[in-house]
Amino acid sequence: MLGTDAGHPHHWKKKMARRRQIYEGKAKILYEGPEPGTLVQYFKDDATAFNNKKKGVIAGKGVINNRISEYLMTRLSEIGVPTHFVRRLNMREQLVREVEIIPVEVVVRNIVAGSLAVRLGMNEGTPLPRSIVEYYYKSDALNDPMITEEHITAFGWATPQELDDIMSMALRVNDFLSGLFLGVGIRLVDFKLEFGRLWEDDQMRIVLADEISPDSCRLWDMKTNEKMDKDRFRRDLGNVEEAYQEVARRLGILPESGPRDIKGPAVMQ
Numbered sequence: 680m681l682g683t684d685a686g687h688p689h690h691w692k693k694k695m696a697r698r699r700q701i702y703e704g705k706a707k708i709l710y711e712g713p714e715p716g717t718l719v720q721y722f723k724d725d726a727t728a729f730n731n732k733k734k735g736v737i738a739g740k741g742v743i744n745n746r747i748s749e750y751l752m753t754r755l756s757e758i759g760v761p762t763h764f765v766r767r768l769n770m771r772e773q774l775v776r777e778v779e780i781i782p783v784e785v786v787v788r789n790i791v792a793g794s795l796a797v798r799l800g801m802n803e804g805t806p807l808p809r810s811i812v813e814y815y816y817k818s819d820a821l822n823d824p825m826i827t828e829e830h831i832t833a834f835g836w837a838t839p840q841e842l843d844d845i846m847s848m849a850l851r852v853n854d855f856l857s858g859l860f861l862g863v864g865i866r867l868v869d870f871k872l873e874f875g876r877l878w879e880d881d882q883m884r885i886v887l888a889d890e891i892s893p894d895s896c897r898l899w900d901m902k903t904n905e906k907m908d909k910d911r912f913r914r915d916l917g918n919v920e921e922a923y924q925e926v927a928r929r930l931g932i933l934p935e936s937g938p939r940d941i942k943g944p945a946v947m948q
């Protein structure tokens with residue numbers, strides 16, 4: 680898969696122009712990275728909801744999510760949460776470590792919203808007595824069914840030890856990000872994390888992967904309860920781009936002029 684073109688500069692040039700695509704998801708594309716064990720994660724403006732039944736484009740989303748995810752992953756690694764993030768490459772791309780994705784979506788909830796509100800007939804906005812961790816099996820064909828620890832270990836998607844690590848990392852991420860967002864006037868209602876296995880020498884460890892962005896979090900303004908996340912797209916609330924930009928602005932990471940490459944490839948930095 681990771682071929683080398685050393686000694687063939689013409690091939691190398693060609694490859695730089697059209698890199699090998701490893702995987703295309705709904706909102707991101709993964710390309711072969713510049714060195715073995717790395718990937719380039721490209722953020723698209725495409726948005727989907729309800730397992731692809733609703734499709735759209737949020738102009739500039741890829742640029743903003745690239746920045747927000749870079750920022751949050753970097754802050755998390757500073758407090759000792761291992762992540763796949765290496766560095767941002769340009770407006771829409773970041774270099775990440777290649778990991779083996781564990782096929783489980785880990786959702787942490789602080790306030791009732793979304794599918795929990797529907798499933799248990801509770802009002803959105805009800806604070807939970809304590810944070811709740813849920814697991815979903817990553818399968819578009821099955822519509823990401825909810826599962827328990829029992830299923831995860833029984834089917835070998837993760838070992839009990841790995842699941843312990845995942846659960847404690849998810850709760851640490853929740854504590855840290857709740858505080859970080861609180862500091863900029865935003866309530867972290869819930870969010871989804873993905874984890875992967877990273878091999879270093881002969882050691883394997885679990886690291887945070889994928890992205891953390893308004894696509895994968897529910898973020899409510901503390902004063903007005905206004906939604907500042909993908910629910911604006913899911914529920915046709917309007918001002919989707921503006922909401923994503925406002926999250927970035929509050930985190931202090933939006934370039935003054937806003938996301939400049941609304942279309943097309945961007946100038947570096």
Ligand code: TMP
Binds near residue numbers: 794823
């Ligand atoms: P839910 O209430 O729809 O179960 O979503 C819980 C959280 O997980 C919410 O912050 C949105 C996020 N999420 C994803 O990132 N991807 C998904 O496919 C789904 C269903 C939710």
Ligand code: ASP
Binds near residue numbers: 727730732913
């Ligand atoms: N992104 C998921 C999908 O396309 C679900 C969601 O976030 O609502 O189905």
